[in-house]
Amino acid sequence: MGTLTAQNRASTSFKLGFVPTGISVTGGGEFALVSGWDTTNTKGQVAVVSLGAAPQGWQPGQARYDWWHGWMDMMHPGFVDQGNYVFMKVIGYVDLPSDMKAPTGIAATTGIHPYTTLLKYDSSGTINSFIMLDSPMANNRSKMLPGGEDYERYPKGGVVVVVSKSEKKAAFIDLAPLFAYTNGMYLGSAASNLETQNVGLAASQWPYLLADHPEAMPQVVKSLTLTKRPTAVWTTATRSYWSKDDQTRISAYPFWTTNAHYARAGIATEGGDLLLYSLGRYAAGTKPTTPAPTDIQQVGAVTGLGDNITYLAAAKDYPGQEDALNDLVLFTDRTNRKWGWVKLVSTSDTATTGSILRTMEDSRVDPIMVTMADNYSTTGNVLSVADYAGGGIANYRFGDVIYPDAGSGFCTVPGACPTLTSIGEFTGKLPLPFKPISVHSSNVP
Numbered sequence: 076m077g078t079l080t081a082q083n084r085a086s087t088s089f090k091l092g093f094v095p096t097g098i099s100v101t102g103g104g105e106f107a108l109v110s111g112w113d114t115t116n117t118k119g120q121v122a123v124v125s126l127g128a129a130p131q132g133w134q135p136g137q138a139r140y141d142w143w144h145g146w147m148d149m150m151h152p153g154f155v156d157q158g159n160y161v162f163m164k165v166i167g168y169v170d171l172p173s174d175m176k177a178p179t180g181i182a183a184t185t186g187i188h189p190y191t192t193l194l195k196y197d198s199s200g201t202i203n204s205f206i207m208l209d210s211p212m213a214n215n216r217s218k219m220l221p222g223g224e225d226y227e228r229y230p231k232g233g234v235v236v237v238v239s240k241s242e243k244k245a246a247f248i249d250l251a252p253l254f255a256y257t258n259g260m261y262l263g264s265a266a267s268n269l270e271t272q273n274v275g276l277a278a279s280q281w282p283y284l285l286a287d288h289p290e291a292m293p294q295v296v297k298s299l300t301l302t303k304r305p306t307a308v309w310t311t312a313t314r315s316y317w318s319k320d321d322q323t324r325i326s327a328y329p330f331w332t333t334n335a336h337y338a339r340a341g342i343a344t345e346g347g348d349l350l351l352y353s354l355g356r357y358a359a360g361t362k363p364t365t366p367a368p369t370d371i372q373q374v375g376a377v378t379g380l381g382d383n384i385t386y387l388a389a390a391k392d393y394p395g396q397e398d399a400l401n402d403l404v405l406f407t408d409r410t411n412r413k414w415g416w417v418k419l420v421s422t423s424d425t426a427t428t429g430s431i432l433r434t435m436e437d438s439r440v441d442p443i444m445v446t447m448a449d450n451y452s453t454t455g456n457v458l459s460v461a462d463y464a465g466g467g468i469a470n471y472r473f474g475d476v477i478y479p480d481a482g483s484g485f486c487t488v489p490g491a492c493p494t495l496t497s498i499g500e501f502t503g504k505l506p507l508p509f510k511p512i513s514v515h516s517s518n519v520p
Contacts, residue, residue: 076505080143082131087163089122091115097181101233102312103155103192104128106253107163108235110178119171119178121237121248123293125282127152127162127274144193144204148211150274152282153257155192155206155229164276167285171237171246172298179240182387184310185230185250186338186358188400191313192228213269216262230254232359235293236340236352238305245305245342247297247371249357251364256291257282296357297368303344309387310354311338311401339374339419339427341404343387347380349404349417351427375427377417381408386444390416393432394456394474394489403432407442407460414445414460433473435499440469443511449518452479457502461514467507468514472500 089095092115100107107124127150130142139147145157152162171178197203205225209215218225232251238244260267260281271281278284285292338358342350355370390396390403393416404417415434421427441464448457456474476492478485486492494500 080131081157081159083129083133083159083161085126085160085163087124087165089165090168093120093122093168095122096177096179097237099181099183099235100126101183101230101250102185102187102189103230104158104160105153105155105230105257106250108181108183108248110181110237112177113168117176118173119175119237119239120168121171121178121181121235121293122165123167123169123253123285125152125162125164125166126156126158126160127164128156128159129161131159133161141207144207146206146210146212148213149272151212151261151271152274153253154212154261157193157204157206162274164282166282167292169248169293169295172244172295175237175239175242175244175246175298177239177241178237178246180238180305180308181235182308182310182340183233183235183250184312184338184340184354184358185233185254186313186354186360187230188313191361192230195225195228212261213265213272216265216268219262227361229258229361230359231258231361231363232357234310234338234340234354234357236308236310236342236354238308238342240304240306243301243304245299245301245308246295247340247354247357249294249296249366251357251359251366253285253291253293254359255363256288296366297371301342301344301350303346303348305342305344306384307343307387307406309341309343309389309404310358311340312389313338313358313360313401337370339401341387343380343384343406345383347378347382347384347408349377349380349384349387349406349429351375351377351419351429353425353427372425374425375422375429377419377429377431380406380415380417380431381413382410383408385409385442388444388446391447392450392454392456404429405445405447405458407445408434409442412436412438412440412442414442414458435471435473437469437471437501440465444514446514446516448516451518453477457516459514459516461511462504463510463512465504466510468505468511470502470504472502 109122235248356364356366388405413436418432419429454477
């Protein structure tokens with residue numbers, strides 16, 4: 076619903092007996108990771124779905140055009156693109172540990188901020204993207220190889236966090252083998268790149284099935300038993316907006332700390348605890364890493380979120396917060412009909428703590444999940460809440476509206492157009508012909 080600029084459609088089918096329970100997409104739109112129950116073999120798995128994008132309205136056989144600076148030559152499933160999907164292919168299933176047969180939630184991160192992945196200035200000084208400027212890929216592979224100007228613009232690995240509520244388990248999956256293989260096929264040689272140009276759903280077509288290339292299979296590197304049942308999972312988008320390697324930007328020379336500052340994961344448990352984990356070198360970012368299972372450690376916790384935390388989500392922006400994507404976590408407390416933000420604070424290079432920054436509540440809704448609309452051009456500060464019992468999507472403003480056109484004289488500065496009350500503003504509800512269990516909002520593409 077909305078003023079959509081990304082309306083392409085794509086779909087896929089899972090194997091018989093696979094019941095999907097959650098989904099997470101890597102930051103550059105390369106892969107969808109789907110947790111599920113293999114009811115035929117009574118085991119938990121994560122399906123790996125390779126994604127391919129195209130300009131709006133594109134059909135096979137047609138020439139591609141400049142649609143938000145995506146790839147101009149062809150789709151490249153499993154490589155960064157703008158995300159208007161026309162192609163999905165299930166390339167394999169990752170087995171979870173034998174004591175984790177019923178996964179219920181999943182989140183993934185590559186350790187790269189999406190702006191790092193896409194935004195690049197062209198020769199005229201205009202904002203463009205490296206994927207358009209490097210089209211066709213086959214002729215520009217050198218730019219994306221080590222030493223090339225665009226080598227640090229696409230992921231070299233990542234980590235998937237999967238939880239099982241009934242089994243009180245969490246598992247961490249290393250995506251580095253998958254990215255290393257996929258990147259190598261596209262960029263390793265002219266011959267391997269030529270193979271990737273034969274895209275299709277057959278096993279002999281790109282992207283290839285993981286069963287035929289076991290070196291590409293993501294690996295479970297750690298599993299944990301939790302003391303309480305996990306109800307939701309979240310990961311940071313990146314180490315920080317200005318991340319470089321695995322360090323943190325500082326104001327004094329040499330401008331980067333010498334100590335690692337790694338991506339985090341958060342697991343909510345029954346009773347309102349938020350357990351915080353360092354993902355170490357597994358959220359590889361733009362350069363290959365050599366992680367070890369000991370990298371993944373609990374580094375803190377936040378308590379008192381509520382009685383029934385049903386979802387954790389990215390806080391895309393918040394007034395006065397410099398890095399909301401990594402420092403804030405949105406949560407829903409279904410029992411108390413409220414939602415809010417947790418503010419995370421790194422107390423050292425290894426420890427993280429936090430507290431509840433703010434909550435909102437509405438006794439009229441049954442909140443299952445909350446998401447935030449992007450503050451891209453116009454700052455709207457709008458949340459959308461899936462109201463299960465009420466059968467709709469309820470919307471709320473939590474901050475000022477700010478329009479980008481300073482010449483209009485209308486809502487152009489903070490404080491000019493605040494919410495109607497200090498605790499927020501109900502902005503209407505979209506009724507649905509069903510009871511929603513999930514909602515997501517995005518500036519598209």
